[in-house]
Amino acid sequence: MRTLTPRRVAGICGLLGAVLFIVVVISLRMGAYPIAVSDIVKTLVNGALGRKDQIPSDLALVIFGLRLPRIALGILVGASLSTAGAGFQALLRNPLADPYVLGVSSGAALGSILSLILVPHVPGAIQAAAFAGAAATTAAVYFLGRRGGQLDSATLLLAGIISASFLSAIIMFLMTTLTGRDLRGMAFWLMGDLATPLPSTHLFAWFGFLFLVFFFAAGAMYTTASDLNLILTGEQEARHLGVNLNRVKLVVYVSASVLTGLAVSVSGAIGYVGLLVPHVMRMIFGTDYRLLIPTSVIGGAIAIVVADLLARTVVAPTELPVGAMTAIAGAPVFIYLIRRRVR
Amino acid sequence: MNAAIGNSALGSQAGAISQMQPARLKVEQVTYAYSATDRSAPKFTLGPASFEAGRQEIVAVLGPNASGKSTMLKLLAGLVQPLSGRIEVDGSEIGELDLRMRAQRVALVQQESELLFPLRVWEYVLQGRYPYGRRLRFESDEDSLFAGNALAQVGADALRSRWMNELSGGEKQRVILARSLAQQPSLLLLDEPTQHLDIGGKVELLRRLRKLADQNRHTVIVVTHELNLAAEFSDRIVLLHKGKCLRVGPPGEVYERDLLEEIFEAPLEVEMRRNGRPRVILRAEH
Numbered sequence: 066m067r068t069l070t071p072r073r074v075a076g077i078c079g080l081l082g083a084v085l086f087i088v089v090v091i092s093l094r095m096g097a098y099p100i101a102v103s104d105i106v107k108t109l110v111n112g113a114l115g116r117k118d119q120i121p122s123d124l125a126l127v128i129f130g131l132r133l134p135r136i137a138l139g140i141l142v143g144a145s146l147s148t149a150g151a152g153f154q155a156l157l158r159n160p161l162a163d164p165y166v167l168g169v170s171s172g173a174a175l176g177s178i179l180s181l182i183l184v185p186h187v188p189g190a191i192q193a194a195a196f197a198g199a200a201a202t203t204a205a206v207y208f209l210g211r212r213g214g215q216l217d218s219a220t221l222l223l224a225g226i227i228s229a230s231f232l233s234a235i236i237m238f239l240m241t242t243l244t245g246r247d248l249r250g251m252a253f254w255l256m257g258d259l260a261t262p263l264p265s266t267h268l269f270a271w272f273g274f275l276f277l278v279f280f281f282a283a284g285a286m287y288t289t290a291s292d293l294n295l296i297l298t299g300e301q302e303a304r305h306l307g308v309n310l311n312r313v314k315l316v317v318y319v320s321a322s323v324l325t326g327l328a329v330s331v332s333g334a335i336g337y338v339g340l341l342v343p344h345v346m347r348m349i350f351g352t353d354y355r356l357l358i359p360t361s362v363i364g365g366a367i368a369i370v371v372a373d374l375l376a377r378t379v380v381a382p383t384e385l386p387v388g389a390m391t392a393i394a395g396a397p398v399f400i401y402l403i404r405r406r407v408r
Numbered sequence: 409m410n411a412a413i414g415n416s417a418l419g420s421q422a423g424a425i426s427q428m429q430p431a432r433l434k435v436e437q438v439t440y441a442y443s444a445t446d447r448s449a450p451k452f453t454l455g456p457a458s459f460e461a462g463r464q465e466i467v468a469v470l471g472p473n474a475s476g477k478s479t480m481l482k483l484l485a486g487l488v489q490p491l492s493g494r495i496e497v498d499g500s501e502i503g504e505l506d507l508r509m510r511a512q513r514v515a516l517v518q519q520e521s522e523l524l525f526p527l528r529v530w531e532y533v534l535q536g537r538y539p540y541g542r543r544l545r546f547e548s549d550e551d552s553l554f555a556g557n558a559l560a561q562v563g564a565d566a567l568r569s570r571w572m573n574e575l576s577g578g579e580k581q582r583v584i585l586a587r588s589l590a591q592q593p594s595l596l597l598l599d600e601p602t603q604h605l606d607i608g609g610k611v612e613l614l615r616r617l618r619k620l621a622d623q624n625r626h627t628v629i630v631v632t633h634e635l636n637l638a639a640e641f642s643d644r645i646v647l648l649h650k651g652k653c654l655r656v657g658p659p660g661e662v663y664e665r666d667l668l669e670e671i672f673e674a675p676l677e678v679e680m681r682r683n684g685r686p687r688v689i690l691r692a693e694h
Contacts, residue, residue, distance in 0.1 A: 068534065068547050158524055291545040295535055297524045305485060306591070307511035307539040352525040355546065 074356050081363040085140075088367050092374045093132050097382060100127065134263050134272075138331060139373045139387070140366040141275055142259070143338055145328040147365025148283050150339020151357055152321035155293040156314060157207070158300075159218050160344075161402055164199070164325040165336035167221075168228030172202025173329035174254040175232050178239055181249075192278065196326035202228055203322055249333075257335030257388030259373050275327060282323040283362060289313045290354040297352070335369070335388040337395020342368050344402070432594055432627045433461040433484070438493035440479055454479050456493060457653035459646050464621045466628045468638035471648035472672050477631045480648065481599055484629060485516045497595050511539035515588035517598045529567045529575070529583050533559055536590025551590075558589035561623075562616065578609045582616075589620070596626045602634060610634075614641045635672075635688040639663060647671070659686055 067073070093105050108128050111119045146164060153162040153169070164170045176198025177191050184190045206228050210221030233255055240251040249261065264271050292313040295303035304310050328335065346360040372390040379385065439455035454476040461467045471477050482488045483495060486502040495502045497513050505513070515536075536558065537551040547555075559565050562582040567575065575583065581601065588596060598617075602610040618641060621628045632638050638645060639659040647655040647662050649671045655662045663686040665678045675691040 068530075068552050071546055154524075160524060291538065291541065295538060298527065298532070298535065301487075301518065302516075304507075305487065305511065305516045306535065307508035309507055347525060351531075352527060353531065 069353050069355060074359060077350060077356065078359050078363060081360060081367070085363055085367050085370070088370050088374075089136055089140075092136055092370050093128060095374060095378055096127075096132065098123075098127050100124065134268060135259055135373065136370055137272055138259055138261075138263070139369040141272075141279060142328040142332045142335060143342070143365035143367070143369030144283070144362045145279055145324040145365070146335060146338040147342035147361040147368070148286060148358060149321040149324040149328070151343040151354070151361045152286050152293075152317045152324070153203075153339065154343060155297055155354065156317045156321065157210070157216060157221060158297070159216075159221055161218075161222055161340065161399065162225075163337060163340035163399075164321075164328075165229070165334055165338075166340060166399070167203070167206050167225035168230075168232055169199045169202045169206070169225075169322070169325050170257075170329050170334035170336070171229045171232035171236065171255075172198040173326045174198070174334050175236055175239075176201075176326065177330045178236060178254060182239070182243065189274070191330045192275075192327055194326075195330035196323050199325040199329070200319070200322040202232070203318060252386055253333040255334060256386045257329075257333040257391070258386040259332055259369075259376075260384055260386075261332065275331065278323065278327055282320040282327070283358070285316055286320040286324075287355075287358050289316050290358055293317070293354040294352075297354075333386075333388065335391055337391050337399065338365055338368055340402075341391070341395045341398055344398070432463050432498055433467075433629070434494070434496040435459050435484070436494045436496075438483060438490045438495060440483055440488065440490050442479070452476070452479070452651060454483075454648075454651040455490075455653060457646070457648075458493075459644070459653075459656040461627045461629065461644065463625045463627060465643045466617060466621055466630065466641055467644045467646060468642035469629060469631045469646045469648065470633065470635070470638050472633060474650070475648040475671075476651040477633070477648055478599065479651075480646070481516070481597055481629070481631050484595070485514055485597055486510050487516075508539040511591060511593075513593055514595045514597065515591040515593035517585055517588045517596070517601060519599070519603070523572055527572045529559075529564070529570050529572060530555070532572055532583060533586045533590055536587040539591060554592065555586075555590045558586040559583075561589055561620065562586045577604050578612075581605065581609075581613065585616075589624070594627060596620070596628045598628070598630045600631055600633075602632065602637060610637060617641065635663075635668070639686050639688065660684055663688065 090102060090105060094100055094102060104124060105128065108120050108124050111117070112129060117125070150163045153164065153167060154160055156162075173195040176194040176196070180190045180194030206221065206224045207216070209224035209228070210216055212220050236254050237251060240254070252258065253261065292303065292308045295306055295308050296310070296313065300310060342364045343357060343361045346357055346364050350356050350360055368391070369387065372394070373387045376385040376387045376390045436458050437456045438458070439453065441450035441454070442452045443450040457480065459467070469477050469480050479488070483490055484502070486505070489503050502510065502514070533555045534547050534551065537547055537555060538545060540551065541547070556565075559568060562585050564579065564582045564586055567579060567583060572580070572583070601613055605613060614637060617628055617630070620626055630638070630642065642659060644657065645655070645659050645662040646653060654667070654671070660680065663678050665676060668678065668688065669676050677689045677691045678686050679689070680686055
């Protein structure tokens with residue numbers, strides 16, 4: 066039996082990083098305007114070296130103007146959601162926890178919509194509001210999911226599903242009554258989509274801000290990784306082995322809410338990534354959170370880039386929302402996991 | 409069965425040695441009260457209780473159901489704070505130690521909760537090294553060494569790569585004990601450790617505890633309601649009843665027929681064996 070070392074974590078992450086790179090190149094290649102791999106590599110290298118004058122204008126438009134920002138968005142959203150899912154699973158001691166299933170994504174979506182209505186032009190307001198919505202929903206579901214002072218697995222999931230449907234109804238009400246404003250679409254908020262118009266100016270700074278928030282939140286959660294391992298074997302035992310339960314829970318609660326808010330504010334409520342990816346990573350690499358969090362980050366990115374590639378290409382030239390693709394893959398897995406637990 | 413635990417004579421020897429050294433665990437006039445809400449009258453009170461335990465000593469906290477045994481264990485583990493009095497381990501008050509320092513001194517062996525995700529025995533035992541870790545707490549070679557020794561001490565070396573949820577009751581108990589040993593504690597607390605074991609398993613566990621106390625110089629506190637097992641393996645008995653600490657002393661002194669009959673509400677007979685340890689039998693009433 067091997068003991069987990071930082072070297073092993075780095076090795077596995079390097080491997081997954083290579084897979085992500087391949088997926089990104091494939092995703093850059095495919096679409097209504099196919100591009101040869103050699104052209105992609107040349108363009109990326111020239112772009113990285115700042116030699117913009119050597120890039121043909123059509124390639125520059127398709128790669129840097131359209132596909133790469135969308136892929137970067139997919140990486141951010143996938144990584145955020147699956148890290149949040151892994152966090153919620155440990156925090157709530159429930160393997161079926163996922164921001165979407167728990168209604169946390171719907172809370173974040175409602176927060177985002179409210180900020181678009183109330184303070185449409187304040188930068189960062191939508192992310193802050195999405196975080197507030199996510200945090201409030203998590204707290205509500207946590208308290209609704211308790212029975213006799215204890216978190217009950219089935220009650221928690223029911224509380225999540227009911228919160229999600231209640232919040233979705235409010236979203237529908239707002240979207241129907243407040244027509245004519247730039248609130249994006251109902252399908253965007255309820256299903257999730259990466260085909261959103263990105264800011265036309267300061268795109269680089271915008272991405273920089275989002276990734277910075279992501280690294281802070283995911284990094285904060287990673288500092289609790291070995292505490293989460295112990296919490297998964299029992300809270301009492303963890304406390305007795307020296308884990309500061311309140312601190313760990315607060316860190317995971319805030320960071321998982323930030324990550325969910327971050328993802329939902331830019332892509333709507335994409336479902337099941339937070340459930341599917343950590344489970345697949347557990348099956349392949351084991352349950353240790355010191356490995357699970359980084360592999361979920363990269364695995365989530367891979368999952369969304371692939372899902373979006375499929376969403377763009379399976380019924381081309383029409384596009385599906387990426388949330389439809391993740392739900393098609395995720396819902397059967399959710400049912401499988403429930404069945405396996407019941408047995 | 410008595411012959412099977414024959415090596416408990418070692419216990420009295422260890423008791424003699426420990427009397428020469430300062431006490432490792434000191435419980436002084438400890439009381440505790442539990443009430444459903446802050447303002448309501450206490451539902452349950454414990455104490456005042458006082459006792460000491462030295463190195464290599466096994467102390468049995470004995471009593472019928474609802475006598476306060478589990479509360480006493482929680483107090484010793486530092487999981488709840490006493491209302492008054494002091495609990496010291498190696499000279500430090502338990503409530504004043506930070507969580508990780510406490511986990512380096514006191515290990516608690518409980519019936520484990522249901523695992524959320526499957527875990528290998530090795531990963532489980534390594535968790536016992538948590539209180540010694542730094543930064544992200546990747547385990548060092550030293551940690552692996554201690555975890556390996558702990559597994560060897562409970563005879564569970566071969567289980568290393570097995571899944572926790574595939575172990576038998578006895579195997580699981582040994583692995584849980586190994587995780588506690590990996591903590592290198594001064595004080596080893598066990599909550600009803602014999603509850604789910606058959607008679608062979610009980611004897612094996614108690615022999616192992618005796619050996620661990622002697623080899624590792626642990627102070628072992630066992631919460632139990634099994635009179636004969638406690639009489640056989642422990643150096644000292646703390647007898648609790650309805651939250652009151654009635655007697656503290658060697659089994660031969662604590663086991664009085666009238667007292668035990670009253671506490672356990674059963675017709676009992678106490679006979680003294682040649683090794684100086686009492687044996688309790690149920691008196692047949694015609």
